[in-house]
Amino acid sequence: MRTSVKYALWCGSFVVLLMYAVQYAVDRGLRKSKMQYFATWNDIYSGKINADVIVNGSSRAFLHISPQILDTILHLNSYNLGLDGWGFPMQFARFRIYLQHNKKPRYIIQSIDLDNFEDRKDLYSYRQFLPYLNDREIRDITSRYEGKFTFPEMYFPLFKYNNNLNLVKEGLFCYFNIGKVATNKLYKGFGPRSFAWDSSFERFKAAYPNGTVKPVQENAVREFEQFLNYCRDNDIKVIFVFTPILREELAMEKNAGEIIAMIDGYSKKYNFLFLNYANDTLGADRKYFYNSQHLNAQGAALFTTKLASDLKPFVQAAP
Amino acid sequence: MEEQEILLQLNNVFRKCFKRQDITVSPETSAADVTGWDSLTHMILINDIERHFSIKFKLMEIMKFNNVGDMLACIKKKVNT
Amino acid sequence: MLFNSFQFLLFFPVVTIIYFLLPHKFRWIHLLTASCVFYMMYIPVYILILFFTIIIDYLAGILIENADEERKFRFLIMSVIANVGVLCFFKYYNFFAANVDLLLHKTGGTANLPLLNILLPIGLSFHTFQAMSYTIEVYRGNQKAERHFGIYALYVMFYPQLVAGPIERPQNLLHQFHEKKKIDYDNVVAGLRKILWGLFKKAVIADRIGALIDPVFDNPHNYSSLAINVAVFLFIFQLYCDFSGYSDIAIGTARVMGFKLMTNFNRPFSSKSITEFWRRWHISLSTWFYDYVFNPLVAILRSWRKWAIVFGLLLTFFLSGLWHGASWSFILWGTIYGAALVYEFFTQAVRRRLFGMLPLWLNHALSKVITFTFIALTSVFFRAKTVTGAFYIYKRLPGIFSELSTSKSAARSRLFGDLDKGALLTCFLLILLLELTHHKEGKEPLDMFVGRQPRAVRLGVYFAMAFSIYLFGVFTQRQFIYFQF
Numbered sequence: 001m002r003t004s005v006k007y008a009l010w011c012g013s014f015v016v017l018l019m020y021a022v023q024y025a026v027d028r029g030l031r032k033s034k035m036q037y038f039a040t041w042n043d044i045y046s047g048k049i050n051a052d053v054i055v056n057g058s059s060r061a062f063l064h065i066s067p068q069i070l071d072t073i074l075h076l077n078s079y080n081l082g083l084d085g086w087g088f089p090m091q092f093a094r095f096r097i098y099l100q101h102n103k104k105p106r107y108i109i110q111s112i113d114l115d116n117f118e119d120r121k122d123l124y125s126y127r128q129f130l131p132y133l134n135d136r137e138i139r140d141i142t143s144r145y146e147g148k149f150t151f152p153e154m155y156f157p158l159f160k161y162n163n164n165l166n167l168v169k170e171g172l173f174c175y176f177n178i179g180k181v182a183t184n185k186l187y188k189g190f191g192p193r194s195f196a197w198d199s200s201f202e203r204f205k206a207a208y209p210n211g212t213v214k215p216v217q218e219n220a221v222r223e224f225e226q227f228l229n230y231c232r233d234n235d236i237k238v239i240f241v242f243t244p245i246l247r248e249e250l251a252m253e254k255n256a257g258e259i260i261a262m263i264d265g266y267s268k269k270y271n272f273l274f275l276n277y278a279n280d281t282l283g284a285d286r287k288y289f290y291n292s293q294h295l296n297a298q299g300a301a302l303f304t305t306k307l308a309s310d311l312k313p314f315v316q317a318a319p
Numbered sequence: 320m321e322e323q324e325i326l327l328q329l330n331n332v333f334r335k336c337f338k339r340q341d342i343t344v345s346p347e348t349s350a351a352d353v354t355g356w357d358s359l360t361h362m363i364l365i366n367d368i369e370r371h372f373s374i375k376f377k378l379m380e381i382m383k384f385n386n387v388g389d390m391l392a393c394i395k396k397k398v399n400t
Numbered sequence: 401m402l403f404n405s406f407q408f409l410l411f412f413p414v415v416t417i418i419y420f421l422l423p424h425k426f427r428w429i430h431l432l433t434a435s436c437v438f439y440m441m442y443i444p445v446y447i448l449i450l451f452f453t454i455i456i457d458y459l460a461g462i463l464i465e466n467a468d469e470e471r472k473f474r475f476l477i478m479s480v481i482a483n484v485g486v487l488c489f490f491k492y493y494n495f496f497a498a499n500v501d502l503l504l505h506k507t508g509g510t511a512n513l514p515l516l517n518i519l520l521p522i523g524l525s526f527h528t529f530q531a532m533s534y535t536i537e538v539y540r541g542n543q544k545a546e547r548h549f550g551i552y553a554l555y556v557m558f559y560p561q562l563v564a565g566p567i568e569r570p571q572n573l574l575h576q577f578h579e580k581k582k583i584d585y586d587n588v589v590a591g592l593r594k595i596l597w598g599l600f601k602k603a604v605i606a607d608r609i610g611a612l613i614d615p616v617f618d619n620p621h622n623y624s625s626l627a628i629n630v631a632v633f634l635f636i637f638q639l640y641c642d643f644s645g646y647s648d649i650a651i652g653t654a655r656v657m658g659f660k661l662m663t664n665f666n667r668p669f670s671s672k673s674i675t676e677f678w679r680r681w682h683i684s685l686s687t688w689f690y691d692y693v694f695n696p697l698v699a700i701l702r703s704w705r706k707w708a709i710v711f712g713l714l715l716t717f718f719l720s721g722l723w724h725g726a727s728w729s730f731i732l733w734g735t736i737y738g739a740a741l742v743y744e745f746f747t748q749a750v751r752r753r754l755f756g757m758l759p760l761w762l763n764h765a766l767s768k769v770i771t772f773t774f775i776a777l778t779s780v781f782f783r784a785k786t787v788t789g790a791f792y793i794y795k796r797l798p799g800i801f802s803e804l805s806t807s808k809s810a811a812r813s814r815l816f817g818d819l820d821k822g823a824l825l826t827c828f829l830l831i832l833l834l835e836l837t838h839h840k841e842g843k844e845p846l847d848m849f850v851g852r853q854p855r856a857v858r859l860g861v862y863f864a865m866a867f868s869i870y871l872f873g874v875f876t877q878r879q880f881i882y883f884q885f
Contacts, residue, residue: 152406162871366702381699
């Protein structure tokens with residue numbers, strides 16, 4: 001009987017050590033992975049971006065602004081940091097991490113959304129943070145949200161990958177350079193979608209026939225101002241861009257005017273350019289959108305071309 | 320009434336109640352030993368016994384019946400007073 | 401504190417080790433403190449409710465034992481009223497008030513009874529029933545009144561079974577607190593095995609099924625009839641694994657310290673009738689209702705003969721439904737079982753003759769299939785929060801036939817498209833594993849079977865299970881929020 005206990009303890013210790021080793025390999029592997037969850041984060045951490053222009057924002061930055069077109073027309077090096085589903089505080093965190101590992105950009109195109117100043121409650125798409133949990137900045141920012149990483153997830157071996165075996169596999173494959181690893185269709189962080197029109201807007205209209213009011217949260221506003229102060233003090237020019245939105249959607253957002261006026265105010269106060277495409281002609285035609293807030297690939301290409309030519313007089317090409 | 324006599328009559332009540340002629344009970348017999356004697360039919364049997372011997376059990380007495388022997392003792396006490 | 405939390409992973413070994421290190425006379429203080437900590441992890445102030453009922457029942461026990469026949473009964477009634485009163489106030493008041501309002505509203509009046517904005521104290525229904533069992537057994541003379549207040553408090557609060565049973569009886573549990581427990585290797589191993597198996601059922605099987613079928617029950621409109629059917633039949637396994645898993649952890653935790661708690665589930669899906677099902681499912685509750693409600697009730701009404709049984713069954717199961725939750729769907733669920741047992745009572749002889757004509761294997765297989773189908777279908781009332789919700793699901797179930805008979809390949813491929821096929825397959829494999837284990841358990845106790853295996857096999861199985869709980873168990877809700885990329 002005592003022998004069984006001894007065996008169990010020996011085997012147990014061995015398994016635990018092995019799991020720590022595997023976790024190390026998985027973390028390292030995922031930090032090299034091209035999986036869409038990690039591709040942009042990995043570019044940031046590897047410090048190879050060093051762009052002249054950074055596009056910052058949520059999915060409406062990620063899906064709307066093509067660095068390829070910006071680069072061609074403006075003759076400089078741009079990169080899209082757009083972060084799907086997140087409000088400004090997380091966008092700001094990603095930018096801070098960017099600065100830790102890359103040269104500061106000359107320009108920032110800050111995409112403006114109606115939910116820019118709304119910080120979400122839950123830790124949306126938490127998987128993208130998993131390989132970087134030993135980064136202080138990631139720990140601090142994720143700990144603000146419901147479903148934040150727990151003690152066991154941060155310190156027990158492999159526990160953070162509980163129920164995400166595909167990530168373990170991907171991590172190991174990347175680490176040991178074996179097997180078929182993931183790829184992505186991102187170009188410098190930009191991921192346009194060629195989806196057909198989905199019916200989410202119809203559901204939204206049915207649920208809120210009188211439209212909605214987007215919350216403006218104090219902490220998000222405060223962080224937005226911190227960001228603007230930082231850019232002003234470090235000689236980074238911010239360009240606010242309100243990318244196209246479906247007109248019917250805009251009409252349903254009761255405080256859209258107020259939010260746009262806020263940005264206008266910042267534009268004047270900091271002397272930063274504000275390009276507002278909220279009422280752009282693209283917004284009148286559903287064929288450029290796949291839902292009320294998101295352009296499809298065709299719409300994004302048209303829009304970025306327009307944006308780049310509008311920016312040309314204000315932006316200096318790379319030296 | 321003697322215990323043997325009560326047991327004999329009790330056996331007949333059992334046979335009638337569960338409609339089986341092959342039942343033979345002893346003081347050690349409990350519900351598990353008799354087909355049909357289960358938690359549901361138990362009270363019908365009790366009622367049959369009461370009718371047969373023209374007696375009335377108390378609730379607490381019934382709650383304490385664990386086997387035929389318990390019943391026997393209780394019936395004996397009631398019939399002989 | 402939940403058993404499937406990391407707090408418990410720390411709590412359990414610490415409490416157990418301290419328990420064995422302390423001399424026997426201090427152990428009750430330690431266990432009682434640990435139980436209070438365990439309980440107060442939820443809503444601390446609710447511990448006062450426990451103190452209230454513990455003091456009342458402790459005094460009632462002693463008073464009942466010393467009183468004469470008539471006053472005995474009066475003390476019992478007082479204690480029962482106090483316990484049921486607390487239960488009604490916290491669990492049923494809102495339900496009652498809402499329905500009175502509704503009734504008065506229909507008849508033109510208004511009452512506007514205020515609703516209480518309170519959370520249900522955790523485990524209230526379980527420990528209240530356990531406490532009532534004590535005073536009733538003292539009244540019946542089957543249990544001596546406990547003089548040691550701390551030990552009595554421990555009987556109600558013993559942390560392994562405090563929040564979800566098994567609902568113990570004083571005859572089985574109380575004396576165990578007085579006994580001096582020595583650390584015993586076999587108990588520790590048996591207990592740990594039970595915990596491991598329970599955790600596997602709860603965190604791996606039940607929660608995995610839950611992740612798959614919760615969206616279906618939450619939004620049945622968005623799913624095909626096939627998906628709804630699958631969800632209905634999976635739900636009963638989820639419920640079983642959830643609850644029996646929790647019971648197993650409770651029994652195992654107590655066992656490690658040397659305490660023996662009663663069996664709560666005994667392979668319920670092997671039942672050949674609904675009556676048998678209730679002898680195998682949540683045994684500690686069904687025997688409670690049998691001993692303290694059904695049996696005395698039918699005894700009092702015994703001159704009604706068969707009708708006493710009919711009335712007894714319906715009332716008992718009505719109350720059992722109500723015990724499960726304060727809503728009409730639970731009441732309906734319970735009452736349907738009452739009706740099913742009445743049906744089985746009256747048709748017992750006919751069914752035996754009819755099924756007796758079949759070969760034995762077919763007889764058993766058919767009985768099991770019918771019983772299981774009934775259990776699975778009625779569980780809809782258990783899962784759907786409202787009666788209307790349950791009826792909507794029933795209305796959708798037959799749609800499966802037209803869906804399956806459709807020849808259009810596009811429609812066919814959509815059928816399973818609603819549910820994640822990989823997750824569905826995993827669930828089926830896990831259920832297969834569960835039922836194979838049950839099958840084995842039917843032949844010999846699992847503990848003995850595992851104990852017979854060579855050491856390497858045993859350790860391998862333990863590690864495999866611990867590993868799968870660790871990596872595939874569901875511990876936070878976040879894990880299954882779908883990544884929308």
